[in-house]
Amino acid sequence: MENIYTKHTKDCKLVKAQPRTVEFLLNYSKSLKITEVKGIKFESNLN
Amino acid sequence: MEVQIEDSVLIRSYVNGDERALETLINRHNQRISSFIYSKINDRGITEDIFQDTFIKVIRTLKRGTYSEEGKFFPWVMRIAHNLIIDHFRKSSRMPMYDGSDSFNVFSVMGDEKLNAENQLIKNQIDSDLSILIEELPEDQKEVLLMRIYKDMSFKEISENTGVSINTALGRMRYALINLRKIINENNIVLTN
Missing domain, CATH: 1.10.1740.10 (RNA polymerase sigma factor, region 2, helix turn helix motif)
Incomplete structure (x- = not known):
């Protein structure tokens, strides 16, 4: 069996965003409201 | 499924x-x-x-x-x-x-220009030793050296102040340095920081 001579095995990592980041995004999405007045869109964040 | x-x-x-x-x-x-x-x-x-x-x-x-x-x-x-x-x-x-890490710390290659306490003490010691050595020089050479190094005067200004030609002032400076080196070598004085 051939050896794999790679120097960067540590770089091949599977990373996932933390649950709290996902939680933040979901809360951000829930709080974001878009209102359209005469063709102009307004963003509001209701925390 | x-x-x-x-x-x-x-x-x-x-x-x-x-x-x-x-x-x-x-x-x-x-x-x-x-x-x-x-x-x-x-x-x-x-x-x-x-x-x-x-x-x-x-x-x-x-x-x-x-x-x-x-x-x-x-x-x-x-x-x-x-x-x-x-x-x-x-x-x-x-x-x-730049972040410091275990293998590399930026502060090992970066520093302020001020001397640290130890080097400042050494510098002070060298300065005082040097002023004692300068006192050993002949009066005319000492005068030129003090004007040039400590008062930062040009050789033109030195010649005007001492009443000698620029070439004479240059010569006196040269001999002042030669004599200082001679005193340092003869007395085995080490002046380093």
Whole structure:
């Protein structure tokens, strides 16, 4: 069996965003409201 | 067998107000997007930040109704992440930031120009030793050396002040230095910092 001579095995990592980041995004999405007045869109964040 | 709902269906539900659809979308692509960002950035904290900013853009675009169904969702999100990575590198090249790590500490190559306490003590000692040695010089040489080194006068000014020609002043300076070296060598004095 051939050896794999790679120097960067540590770089091949599977990373996932933390649950709290996902939680933040979901809360951000829930709080974001878009209102359209005469063709102009307004963003509001209701925390 | 579990049937996976397509991204486009989830997007439609999300735009219509189903927040759970967004959760499914994020969880579905979390690992691939995070790993992509991490492969370029190599920093967990910044990866989290860019991931968050990517999805903030996604959420805003979807909520504003400006997302077009032309392309696929995943490549679109990857493109946003890619652009944010480029922005990050642009910003950090304008404001380079160096972190210390176990193998490299920036303070080992960076320092202020001031001497540390030990070197300042050594410098003071050298200065005082040197002033004693200068006292040993003949009066005319000492005068020129003090004017040149300690008063920072030009040889023209020295010649005007001492009433000798510039060449004589230069000669006296030369002999002053030669004599100082001679005294230092003869007495085995070490003047280093």
